[in-house]
Amino acid sequence: MSSTEQGTSSAAPAEPTTAPESAAAPEVPESFYYVHGKDKVVHKVSAGALQHSALIHGMISNLGYTEEQAKANPFPFENIDGDILQMVVDWCNQHKGKPTPPEDTNLPKQKEKLFDLVLAVNYLEIKELLTYCCKQVAMMVKGKSPEEIREIWMIPTDAEDEAAEKEAKKRAGKEAAGETAAAAGDAK
């Protein structure tokens, strides 16, 4: 299977007698796969674009789907929001078959969605996009004071952590007590 979809125009000048279709004959049509997120909206993505995701690439090579099978069985990513998956798919399409430049201007800008994007990118194992996202996260606190860092990165104080831990323990204790009571009720 060839992954070179472009670049045929620059290598085409010779053989004027043959028709252009026959000159470009060796090119294999690109295969497409389908993915959907939580919103069930199906995105059609080329195999070249999906190469960026180690997870999906692994799934494709293991499953050996034909185009029809791929269409009938889109890869489900129920833990990824539809808009986040759309961002990831767009990025993969923009960077199909080429490495990411150090200063990538085609990346998602919505910082409100950065957290979900980082989780999705980590799950899908898109290394280059993850590296860029991590840089963006670090940039959020560049030159900020400790209190600003605490606020932006939502870092609780030790006292808040301890209180949350106590609360979690209390809740777990209550849940365990509820379960044993329910089990005792069932036994009767």
Next chain:
Amino acid sequence: MPRKRFPRPKQLTNRNKLKKKSKVRFPILKLPRVVLLECIENLDVLEIILFSLLSKRAKSMAKLIHWNLLDITFGHDDEDPYILLTLSSNPGHTWVIRYKDFYEEEEEEESPEYSYFKSYLTGPQAKHYLFLKNDGNAIEGMKKMLRNHKSIG
């Protein structure tokens, strides 16, 4: 002998504007550990130190970063104490945490509750400063800082 005044960074005078601007929140401690570490590794040495001082959990994360801490030096200059750090992986850089007193007129103009960064290039050597407020208990602060560096370095 009159004390030398540090240059005032622009960032300081625009501090209130900056505070209003930054509304985006990012719960970094909820990230998977590997991702969190990759984020922190993009920070500067002094920023990692500030991060590690925020809480025990933050410190435990900062501990996982591999540093090649070469030297920690204590000193004081014009009665302002400082800690100097050098890393074997970055021989051209020195990081200085400096506790600074504030002049009365400065305190009238600005809130003294701040810390700020500044870098200087002297020949091939770059010095990165983190100025912290000397609230009269700088030695205790430095001890805490040293314990912190020893555990995360």
